Amino acid sequence: MDHRLLEIVACPVCKGKLTYDKDQQELICKFDRLAYAIKEGIPVLLETEARSISMDEGQG
Secondary structure (H helix, E strand, C coil): HHHHHHHCCCCCCCEEEEEEECCCCEECCCCCEEEEEEEECCCCCCHHHHCCCCCHHHHC
């Protein structure tokens, strides 16, 4: 994931900062506890495609 992209991309729900989870290949919104998949190098920033994450997952 290009770190320059990570600086400008935002959560589509709350417009907050996303963090990159390299192991899971996901962008994480800790506030909304949503994980957005990265497919073929492209973030899928659709709320309907995001998965909910537990409080423990969001702490990392």
